[in-house]
Amino acid sequence: MEDPSTVDLDRIDLSILRLLQSDGRLSNAELAARCNISPATCHRRTQRLFETGVISDVRARIAPDCVGLGALVMVGAVLDRSTPESFAEFEAAVQKMPAVLDCILVAGDFDYLMKIRVGDMRDFNRLHGRELITLPGxxxxxxxxxxxxxxDDAALKF
Incomplete structure (x- = not known):
């Protein structure tokens, strides 16, 4: 897969991206009609966007309360060492934690900022005591x- 940042995107590609980002359930025929291109051309372009990594995936957005994950917690973590090895060890451990939705290496007061979903404070207390404080480094x-x-709108504006 090529580097997605090096892919040349024209106005039709950008239109496809905007439409899919706002409604990932559009059929190829609907997408083609809205972009004023043929379904075959639309399919070929959409496949290229997936193959090059410009589109990484398509998924449903779930209402957290409906699945018992109504508590949103942001957690900042400071590591005791700033080395490639300590970062890699921390990142590998976080990858295994389903409650962590996002983990971002940041500059500033923290090394990492994590977005976590749990049911309630008791669930977070359990997660904190069993997993967060045992994260390496x-x-x-x-x-x-x-x-x-x-x-809470993850759509990119371009």
Missing amino acids: VRQIRTFFAIKEVK
């Missing part, structure tokens, strides 16, 4: 419980 964990999600 962690010196400090700072926890922020979300009171209200003002905007």
